[in-house]
Ligand SMILES: Nc1ncnc2c1ncn2[C@@H]1O[C@H](COP(=O)(O)OP(=O)(O)OP(=O)(O)O)[C@@H](O)[C@H]1O
């Protein structure tokens with residue numbers, strides 16, 4: 126019991142965080158069709174900035190150096206991390222989202238992410254280079270006197286609350302005219318422009334809102350682990366989020382939940398705590414990556430829309446003005 | 462300067478793909494409130510001219526005036542916001558949106574499209590959607606598409622997609638519709654209905670039309686003025702009856718066959 130509960134709590138935290146990440150990528154790709162192949166960069170941005178807002182000042186003499194170091198309370202640092210990620214989303218979006226050549230989006234995001242990765246992991250005054258940030262005081266510990274296990278349970282609750290807020294953000298965008306325009310642009314960018322839609326503006330909104338959720342997820346990881354460094358955001362991590370979204374089903378947020386549970390929790394995180402097999406330390410990570418790849422291929426073959434496909438919006442979901450007849454009063458049979 | 466009654470005016474428009482001049486010094490004007498046609502052999506550059514006018518292609522040389530203003534090189538979405546709407550030779554519906562949703566995308570001035578309203582005031586978008594949906598029901602009914610409202614647009618038949626294209630354009634409240642072969646692949650009974658719709662929109666909503674069309678019976682029936690293009694140039698302008706007397710037009714197009722360049 127002493128081991129199982131904290132373990133389950135840890136898995137729950139990862140589940141909640143991956144839900145937020147998958148919804149973020151869903152806003153970018155599932156809604157607006159933006160091929161963001163550097164999603165993890167936004168996660169890292171949220172983690173780093175929440176870190177340097179919450180940590181004390183770094184000191185070159187002690188071998189730890191980073192910008193800011195403001196010692197702000199963690200919840201505020203989290204918001205700052207999310208905002209920083211959102212801004213980075215706009216910057217990378219401006220580079221990658223070009224009205225004429227949308228097919229280059231994927232490779233440009235990847236390239237930009239690689240540049241940022243090289244910069245952050247080598248330029249130590251920013252986020253302490255490859256050693257990264259460390260030594261974050263447990264969030265809330267300035268107000269509460271709790272041990273580490275109690276903190277883990279508290280963090281489950283905190284992540285839960287943040288996740289619900291993110292769910293509302295993602296759902297409200299999806300169900301608004303903005304979400305409809307995003308999906309129209311995803312379906313046919315040129316035709317949407319021919320109807321007066323500014324596809325660059327709308328895709329930038331999707332890019333930066335997805336990045337905000339990514340930043341929130343990164344900040345939650347930072348707060349939980351207390352440290353963050355470049356080993357934690359290699360491009361393989363972007364692949365995990367993509368796999369979760371594709372396996373679960375894009376264009377709807379329940380698909381994201383299923384995908385993050387299957388891919389990120391069951392396969393990715395749960396296997397992380399299996400003790401390494403003696404003499405073959407890389408076996409488990411290798412098998413894990415193969416499992417994720419195989420589940421992705423299986424879904425694309427058997428059920429390309431994902432486990433939970435995008436829901437068809439039926440007309441009666443739209444409220445009509447008073448006095449209009451509704452489809453229930455019989456206009457003819459609905460299609461299919 | 463464009464004349465007062467020319468709603469759309471194209472001057473010396475040229476465009477080449479690589480070294481190939483698809484549109485070559487093309488000049489014509491379309492009077493306000495007219496239904497005009499742009500005809501010419503396959504490969505004459507009609508669709509390219511449509512793309513240039515609508516802002517989907519960047520004009521290389523020449524000028525486009527719309528509604529008294531120079532709109533050369535304005536991007537497509539800005540042309541649409543000024544009231545010039547184009548459709549495509551091959552239907553470009555949003556396949557994974559339902560027919561109803563396809564009609565709710567075009568209307569201009571949707572306040573629910575702002576991020577602020579989407580996040581914090583969803584009722585703004587919902588209320589506007591309710592009004593747009595009732596209007597869309599009327600439009601769908603006019604085009605006989607109401608029973609298909611919940612179908613994915615990608616599942617419609619070719620003819621139904623053409624009707625959807627026009628219905629969708631109508632929802633955008635345009636001043637000018639640039640239709641690239643709206644009747645392509647449509648049976649005669651439906652053609653009669655489509656040209657009825659075009660005339661209704663001109664008479665009731667005052668929309669000016671320019672149709673690219675190969676069906677000369679339709680052109681003769683509904684168009685006030687015809688522009689003939691061949692080899693990227695405007696060859697002639699006038700009524701269909703006048704053009705039938707024009708030996709150049711007869712040789713280039715009415716006599717049949719491909720564009721000269723394509724035949725060699
Ligand atoms: N993107 C492109 N790249 C290269 N060549 C092109 C391109 N688009 C059109 N062309 C060429 O330009 C010429 C004019 O094409 P366009 O589509 O404008 O003809 P059209 O008059 O619309 O013909 P149709 O009646 O068959 O639709 C053709 O010879 C075509 O091959």
Ligand SMILES: [Mg+2]
Nearest residue numbers: 507508509550
């Ligand atoms: Mg054409």
